[in-house]
Amino acid sequence: MRDLKYKIGLLLILIGLFMPISMFAQDGGISGSLILDSLQKFWNNTSFANFEYKYLVMIFVGLVFIYLGIAKNWEPLLLVPIGFGILVGNVPFTEGYKIGIYEPGSVLSILYSGVISGWYPPLIFLGIGAMTDFSTLIANPKLLLLGAAAQVGIFATFIGAYAIGFTPEQCGAIGIIGGADGPTAIFLSSRLAPELMGAIAVAAYSYMALVPVIQPPVMKLLTNKKERVIRMKPPRQVSRFEKIAFPIIGLLLTTFISPSAMPLLGMLFFGNLLKESGVTERLAETARFALINTITILLGLTVGASTQADRFLTVDSLLIFGLGAASFVVATASGVLFAKIMNLFLKEGNKINPLIGSAGVSAVPDSARVSQEVGLHYDKTNHLLMHAMAPNVAGVIGSAVAAGILLSMLS
Amino acid sequence: MRDLKYKIGLLLILIGLFMPISMFAQDGGISGSLILDSLQKFWNNTSFANFEYKYLVMIFVGLVFIYLGIAKNWEPLLLVPIGFGILVGNVPFTEGYKIGIYEPGSVLSILYSGVISGWYPPLIFLGIGAMTDFSTLIANPKLLLLGAAAQVGIFATFIGAYAIGFTPEQCGAIGIIGGADGPTAIFLSSRLAPELMGAIAVAAYSYMALVPVIQPPVMKLLTNKKERVIRMKPPRQVSRFEKIAFPIIGLLLTTFISPSAMPLLGMLFFGNLLKESGVTERLAETARFALINTITILLGLTVGASTQADRFLTVDSLLIFGLGAASFVVATASGVLFAKIMNLFLKEGNKINPLIGSAGVSAVPDSARVSQEVGLHYDKTNHLLMHAMAPNVAGVIGSAVAAGILLSMLS
Amino acid sequence: MRDLKYKIGLLLILIGLFMPISMFAQDGGISGSLILDSLQKFWNNTSFANFEYKYLVMIFVGLVFIYLGIAKNWEPLLLVPIGFGILVGNVPFTEGYKIGIYEPGSVLSILYSGVISGWYPPLIFLGIGAMTDFSTLIANPKLLLLGAAAQVGIFATFIGAYAIGFTPEQCGAIGIIGGADGPTAIFLSSRLAPELMGAIAVAAYSYMALVPVIQPPVMKLLTNKKERVIRMKPPRQVSRFEKIAFPIIGLLLTTFISPSAMPLLGMLFFGNLLKESGVTERLAETARFALINTITILLGLTVGASTQADRFLTVDSLLIFGLGAASFVVATASGVLFAKIMNLFLKEGNKINPLIGSAGVSAVPDSARVSQEVGLHYDKTNHLLMHAMAPNVAGVIGSAVAAGILLSMLS
C-alpha cells in the first residue's frame, strides 16, 4: 500500500539522519552510553515520562467539558475555554522550564495573574453591565427580593462547609458557589481561599451548565398545580430617566451597605450606565464585545489550566463538588419558597408565579429559561420569561452583595 | 395597601431568621453583648459609619459630571466615566480590605497603575492619531503657529502657579492644564506631581467641557467686527504622499527637539501613519476603536476614583481650579492675538480669521466648533470649521511638545 | 514674498519674548553666562546634541521598512509598525528621563515587557489559530511532513551559528530564524538570548518579507521541468468533526512530545478550536481581530524600538543577518527535496509537486503564494495554492515544536 510505503520511507530518512551523526559522535569521543543517556534525558523531559493516570482523568474531564459545550450547547463560551484550559493544564511536564501555570514567569502564570489579583472578574462584570437590561426589574421592583432569597444558598453552604471541616475563609469561598455566578465565585475565592479556586470555579461553572437539569425537579416539588399557572401582568414600560437612575442609585445604595463589593458592583453598574446613558454607546460596545471577550478567553483558559491534576484531584475538590450541588438545590428552593411567602401578602391579580423564584440564583439567562420552560409545561400560553429575567438579574446583584459581606467578615 | 403588606412580610421574615439563631447563639455561649458588639462592628464597616460630609460633596460633583455629560452632551465620553469614577472613589470604606484606589492590591489600584506609570495616555494618543486627519494642516502649514501660540497658556500658568507657592515640578504639572489636552495633562502630572493628578485631571476635563462657555467672550473681546468676518480660501486637496510623510517628518522633527515628548508624540504619529498608510487599516481600526475605548473606560473611571475626598478636597485643589480657568483664558487669548499678529505680515486674501486662533488650545474638536459658531454669528455664510481644525490638531502637537520640554526641565 | 514676511514676523516675536525676560533675568542676578549655560544644557538634552551617525543608519533602515511595507505592500502589518518602531527607538536622547526602551519605567519599556516576558507571541498565536483553516492539511495529512522537513533550516543554522562562535543558547535563538515565523522567533529569543532579540526579530521579519525574492531561485534549481508540472488531486471536503478534533488531538500530541512548546501550540490550537467549535465565534472574532491587532501594534512598535543603534549595530547583528539568509535557503531546499524523496514512495497520481515543499517554511501565506506563482509559470492552469497551504500551516506547527525542543535542550 502507498501508506505503508512512505511510512517506511520516513523511517529510512530518520535512520539516515542519525547514522552519520552518531558515527561522528563516536569519533568525537562520545561513547555509545552517552547517546543512550541523552536520549533517556530527552525522554524524561516529555510528557510521556512524567505521565500519571490522574492527568488522564483530568484530560477526560476537559474533553467532557468541550463535548458538553459543543454538542449540547451548554454555556459554550464558558465550557469550551475552561475545557481546553483543563487539557492545557494537564499535559504533564518537567518543572523548571516555565511551562506550568504555577511556575513563576511562565506565560500561563502571567495570564493567570489577572485571576489571582482579582481584576479579571470586575472587567467581566463591566461587560455584563453593558449588556444587561434592568427594565423588567425597574418595572416590578419587588421581584428584587427573589434575587435576595436565592442567596440563602450561599449562606447555607457556608454553614455546611464549616460542618465538614473547612476553615471559615474556605467556607466563604465555597459558599459563593451557591451564588451561581462565575466571576463572583472567582473573585471571592481569589481573596479568601486561592488554594481552592480551581475546584470552586469548575464546580460553579459545571452546575451553572447543569441548571436545566438541577432546577426543574426542585421547582416542581415545591409548587402545586394552581401556583404553577399563575399569570403575571406584563411589565410596564420604563422611562429613560429610571434606566439611567438605576445604576447610580444601585451603586450608591449597595456599596454603602457592602463596600467590599465595590469591585464587582462598581463595574456592573458602570457598564450599565455606559449602556443606558445613550451618549457613551461607543464605550459600552467595547465593554460588551472586545473587552469581555478578551477577558473571557484569558479567564476561561487559565482557570481551566489551574486544575493541574496534582493539585486538583483531592478529597477537598470532591467535597466542594458535593457542597456545590447542595447549594444550587437550596438556592433554587429558597427562591421558590420566598415567592410563595410573598404571595401571602400580595392581593389577587398581583401574585407572583413561584416558578420564577428559582431564577433568583442568577446563572443568567439559563435559570430564567428554565422558569419559562417549566411554566409552559403546565400552561402552553403562559410565558414567564420576561418576569423571570427580573429575579435573574437581581440574583447577580444579590450574590455580589453577599460576596462583599463575606469578604468583610472573613478577610 | 398591598405595598405595606409585603414590606411587613419582609420584616417578619427577617425577624424569623434572626430568632432561632440568636437563641442558639445564647445557648452556645454568645452573650447578648457579643451580638450587639458584632452588629456594631458590622456597622462600623459600612459606608454609613465611615461617612463624612466631604464625601457627599464629591458625590454631588460626580453627579454633576454625569448630568452634564448626559443631559448637556458635553464631552460625554469623558464626563460620564469620570463622574461615575468620582462616585466609586467616594463611597466611604474602612481601610484594610483592598477596596480603595490608594490601597495596594485593590482592583482599582491595579487598574490605576496604568495612569500612575503613564502608559494609558500614550495609548489614547495612538487612537487619536489613528482618528485624526491632518489634511487641513498640511494644506495650510502656517496655521501650525496658532497651535504653538495657544501654548503660552501653559507657561503663563506655570509662572502663575509658582507665584502662588507651588514647587517648580507642581507648577509644570499645573501649567499643562492650559494645554487643554486630557491625556497630556495626566501623563505629565504622573511624572512631575502625582499627588496633584486628580485635581489636575478633573480641572483639565472640566474646562475642556466648558470650552463653549469660556472661549466666546474672550474671542469677542479681542477681535473687531471686520476681523470676525474675514473669509479664508478653502484648503487645497492634499496628496497621499504628503499625508504619509506628515507623521514621519513630524515624529523625527518634534522628538529631535523634545525627546521627552516621545511617548505622546511617538504614539500620536504612529497611529496617524497606521491610518494614512492605507495598508494597515486593520491596525488603525483597532487603535481607534477597541483599544482607545478600553483605555478611555479605565482611565476615566480611575482618574475619577482618584478624587477620594480626603485627598482631593484641599486648598491646593481649589487653587488648581482657579489657575486652570486662567490658563484657558490666556491660551484662548494668545491664539486669537497671534492670529492678528500673523495678519500683519500676510497680504490681503491670505489673511487668517482670528476667530480660529482660539482653536489652537486643542480641546479637539469643541474649540474648533466654537470658532465655527462664533464666526457664523457674525456672518451666516462664513464656515470656519475646516480652517479651525488646523490649529486645533496643531494644538495637540504643541502641548505634547510643551509637555516634553517641561519634563526635561523639571524631572 | 508673503512667506518670508511671516517668517520674519515669527523671529521678531521670538526676540520680543526673550528680551524682557533676559533683562529681568539680569536684574534678578542671573549673569549672562548662566543664560548661555542653560541654553547649552537645553541643547545637550536634544537629540541633535546626542546625535551620532549610527542613529541615522537605523533611521534609514526604518524608512526602508516603511517604504517596503507601503509601496511594495510586503507584509505591511509587520514592516510598517517595526519600521516606525525603528524610528522611535533611534531618536537619540539623554539617559535618565525614562524615554528609552531600555530605561526601566519608561512607557516603551513597559510596553516592551510583554515581549521580554514572552506573552505577546502566544496571544498572536491565539489569533492566528482563530484565523487558520487546517482543512487542506486534514484532507491530506502526509503534507504535514513537508512542514517538518523545512525545519531542517532551523537546525542547520543552529549548527552554523555554533561554528561562527555563538554560545549554544544564542545558536538556538539564531537558528529559529529559519522557522520563518516571527512570534516563534521572538518567543524563543526572549527565553534563550534576550540580548540578540532585536537582531533576530528584524532578520526574521526582513526575510519573511523577502520570501518572494529568496525562494524562487532555490525552487527552480532543485526541480526539473517534469516535477514542476505535477498536478495534484483537489483536496477532499473535511467534516466538521475532523476540524474540531484536529486542534484537540494536535495539542495533546505535540505538547506531550514537546511540552516546552505549550505557550505557542496551546494558544494556536485554542484559537483554532474557538474558530471551529461553531459555538464560540464571538470569542474567535475578538481573538482574530481586536486582540491580535492590539498585540501586533505593541509588538511591532517595541521590537522595532529595541533596535537602538548603540546596541543593534554590532558585528553580531551582521552575522545574524547572514545566518538568517542561509537558513531561509536551507529551509526552502529541505522542503523541496523532501517532497522529491516522498515522491519516490508515492504511486503515480498521488505524487506531490515539489514546488509546494518550499511552503513548509511557514511565512504564511507568502511562501504558499510563491509556490502558486512559480507553478503557474510552468503550467498556466496548474493552481498549487490550495495544496501549498497545507505545508504552509504545517510549518507553523513544525517550528513551534522545534522551538519547544530547543528550549528544553538549552534553557
Next chain:
Amino acid sequence: MIILKINSWAELLFGAAIGISVVFIALAILVILFEIVQKIMIGQSKKKQRKAGKKSDEIVDTSANANEIVAISAAIHLFFNETHDKESNVITIKQIEKRYSPWNSKIYGLNNTLHR
C-alpha cells in the same frame, strides 16, 4: 479587620444570619426606593395625561398597552426560534458606525469622509 472572629458554631451561624439579612436589607431598600421612583413617575405621567384631557381609567391601561404585548410575544417567538438576526444586526451596525472619541469627536468622522 475581622468583624467576627469565627471560633465556634454559634459565631458562624450568627455571621451567616447577618450575611443573609444584609443581602435582604440592601435589596429591600432598593425595592422601596424604586417603588417610590415608580410612583413619582406614574404620578407625573398621570398629571400630564390629565392635562391632555384623558380619563384616568385609560391611563392605567397604558402600562400594558397593545404594542407592549405584541413586542413581548414577538420577543418570546424570537427567543424560541433564535432567529433574531436581522434586529441585532441593525443595532450592531448602528453602534459601530459612531467613530467618535472624547478627544476627537464627531467632526473627525466628518473630516475623514471629506478627503477620501
Next chain:
Amino acid sequence: MIILKINSWAELLFGAAIGISVVFIALAILVILFEIVQKIMIGQSKKKQRKAGKKSDEIVDTSANANEIVAISAAIHLFFNETHDKESNVITIKQIEKRYSPWNSKIYGLNNTLHR
C-alpha cells in the same frame, strides 16, 4: 535541567539530530493519526451511502466533486483579484451580530430590542 550540556561539536550535532528527528516524529504521528481518522470517516460515509443504495464508484468521486472544484477555482479567482469584499463582509456582519455572552446570553439581546 539541561538535557545535553553542550561542550563539544559532537554534542551539538547530536542535539541537532535529536531536534530535527523529534520534529519529524511528532508530525509523523499526527499524519498517521489523521490518516486513521480519515479512513474511519470515509468508511463511515461509505457505509451510509451504501445503505442509501448508491454504488461505490460514485462514492469515490464525492471527495472531489464538481462543487468543490468550482469553489476552488472561485477562490483562486478571488485571490488573484483580491476582490472578495462582499463575502467577507457578510461573514463579518453575521459574526458581529451575535451579542451574546456566557453570563448573559441570547435572551439579553432580545430584551434589548424590546424596550428601545
Next chain:
Amino acid sequence: MIILKINSWAELLFGAAIGISVVFIALAILVILFEIVQKIMIGQSKKKQRKAGKKSDEIVDTSANANEIVAISAAIHLFFNETHDKESNVITIKQIEKRYSPWNSKIYGLNNTLHR
C-alpha cells in the same frame, strides 16, 4: 539631569521663555518643511498638467475646485445635523471586512469562505 535648577523667579521666567520658544521653533520648522514639500508637490503637479497641455490659470483653480467646495458644504451640513450615518456606516463595514493579519493573510479569508 535638571537643566535649570529653579531657585529663583529669574530662573523660572527664563525656563518659561525657553519653553514657549522651543514650542514655537519646533512648529515653525515643521511649517517651513511642509511649505517646501507643498511647493515641490504643486510644482510637480503643474509640470504634469503642463505636459498634459493645460493652461496654468486653470491649474490654480484645482486646489479649490467645485467638488471640494461641495464636499465642504456637505460636511458642514452633516456636522450640524449630525446625521452622517450612512457614510460612516459604509466606511466601518469596509474596514471591518478585512480580516487579514501579518502572519496569516488574504488567502486565509479566502480559505475560510471555501469550506463553509
